[in-house]
Amino acid sequence: MNRFNLVSASLNPVIFSLYRKYMYLRYNDTKNYSQGEIIHEKSKKHLLYLSKSLKSHSNYFQSDDSNKIIIKTHEFPNPVGLASGFDKNCELFAPMSYVFGLVTIGTVLKNENPGNIQKPKDGIKRLIVNPNNKSIINSQGYPSLGLDYAVDQLKKNHKNRNRKSKLILSFSGVSNSRSIDDLLTNSEEIIKATHEYVDGYEDSRSSPNTEFNKLIQTEDITSSIMSILNSHAPSKLKLLKISPYSSIDPPKDEIKNKLQLIEQFHESGGDMVILNNSLSINVKETYNISNFNKKNGGLSGDPLYPYTEKLVESVHQKFKNLPIIACGGITNGQKAWNLLNKGASLFEIYSGMTFYGLNLIIQINNTLKSQLSDSSINAFLNKRNKNNLI
Numbered sequence: 001m002n003r004f005n006l007v008s009a010s011l012n013p014v015i016f017s018l019y020r021k022y023m024y025l026r027y028n029d030t031k032n033y034s035q036g037e038i039i040h041e042k043s044k045k046h047l048l049y050l051s052k053s054l055k056s057h058s059n060y061f062q063s064d065d066s067n068k069i070i071i072k073t074h075e076f077p078n079p080v081g082l083a084s085g086f087d088k089n090c091e092l093f094a095p096m097s098y099v100f101g102l103v104t105i106g107t108v109l110k111n112e113n114p115g116n117i118q119k120p121k122d123g124i125k126r127l128i129v130n131p132n133n134k135s136i137i138n139s140q141g142y143p144s145l146g147l148d149y150a151v152d153q154l155k156k157n158h159k160n161r162n163r164k165s166k167l168i169l170s171f172s173g174v175s176n177s178r179s180i181d182d183l184l185t186n187s188e189e190i191i192k193a194t195h196e197y198v199d200g201y202e203d204s205r206s207s208p209n210t211e212f213n214k215l216i217q218t219e220d221i222t223s224s225i226m227s228i229l230n231s232h233a234p235s236k237l238k239l240l241k242i243s244p245y246s247s248i249d250p251p252k253d254e255i256k257n258k259l260q261l262i263e264q265f266h267e268s269g270g271d272m273v274i275l276n277n278s279l280s281i282n283v284k285e286t287y288n289i290s291n292f293n294k295k296n297g298g299l300s301g302d303p304l305y306p307y308t309e310k311l312v313e314s315v316h317q318k319f320k321n322l323p324i325i326a327c328g329g330i331t332n333g334q335k336a337w338n339l340l341n342k343g344a345s346l347f348e349i350y351s352g353m354t355f356y357g358l359n360l361i362i363q364i365n366n367t368l369k370s371q372l373s374d375s376s377i378n379a380f381l382n383k384r385n386k387n388n389l390i
């Protein structure tokens with residue numbers, strides 16, 4: 001089968017589901033990596049193999065201007081983005097830029113980091129994929145090949161990317177020292193070394209799998225990181241990724257704190273928020289899974305969706321003019337359409353992409369097109385925001 005046919009085949013839901021089944025039969029846990037991580041690495045190789053044909057068939061994903069969206073002065077060829085964590089080491093962004101409207105790479109760390117411990121053969125896992133409820137639980141803890149590797153990849157591949165799609169680098173300055181000074185110095189080094197290759201940055205302090213993150217989701221650190229971004233990358237898009245509410249009906253204080261953090265970001269020149277990261281859950285209590293490496297893990301996929309909807313709605317009500325990228329449990333076009341109505345402007349997917357493949361991008365775009373009928377997304381957003389102001 002030539003590469004053209006492989007792209008078409010990969011977009012067929014039945015063929016993708018057979019491919020997925022084959023991968024799960026073919027590969028199993030090894031001593032050092034869980035099944036899900038091994039399949040992820042193999043699938044990345046398959047996607048790289050398809051690079052040229054994804055480029056020549058980008059019209060499947062970005063066929064006309066109907067789903068083009070302009071936010072402030074930034075233009076996105078379609079509103080569906082790849083969420084951070086999928087391409088942690090910046091190896092895939094060139095082919096992905098021909099299918100997604102925005103591609104988030106990373107999370108990149110300054111130094112190489114193996115991430116949280118796992119010994120799958122001994123029953124200690126840091127990634128569990130559940131096809132029944134289309135969810136992923138992970139406690140990877142930012143595994144990263146580090147900044148030097150990321151810069152090499154950016155240098156090597158940036159000329160091959162589709163410039164119309166926005167390239168966002170997710171970064172974290174966390175290190176073993178757990179010091180705030182190091183956090184800020186590392187963040188600065190990452191930004192200085194990468195700014196000529198990317199269109200924007202995602203400040204990622206919301207992963208539930210790094211203990212230090214719980215201490216640094218503060219207004220002070222938000223403004224320190226924003227001032228680094230404002231000095232070294234003034235013209236780049238600045239995004240902040242937020243953790244979900246701890247429950248669908250969160251305590252008032254939690255709502256207040258989250259909104260204050262976002263306000264600080266917005267006032268310091270932040271452009272958009274990504275709502276949300278995965279949800280911290282007690283893995284044994286919630287799913288009766290006892291072979292996980294930590295008590296808590298981050299839940300992604302379908303069960304996260306109601307949390308995404310809640311956060312999008314509450315942030316949009318408070319900050320009508322702050323563009324929102326909805327992320328979390330978007331596994332079909334109808335959910336994207338609901339989120340557009342609740343206040344989102346763009347979308348990002350991770351789990352949905354692993355369960356349904358690249359066809360999910362097309363499905364979301366087609367659903368939005370048919371729901372909007374003659375209207376463009378921008379016209380819809382203008383009307384929505386105006387109505388909401390009344």
Ligand SMILES: Cc1cc2nc3c(=O)[nH]c(=O)nc-3n(C[C@H](O)[C@H](O)[C@H](O)COP(=O)(O)O)c2cc1C
Pocket residue numbers: 083084085086088106107127136138140142170204207241276277278299300301302304327328329330348349350351352
């Ligand atoms: C295996 C895995 C690794 C992830 N790694 C990162 C990461 O490095 N940085 C980050 O900010 N979010 C990371 N995420 C969170 C995703 O970007 C996304 O916010 C979350 O999975 C919700 O979207 P989804 O339901 O479409 O998966 C990761 C998620 C998964 C499942």
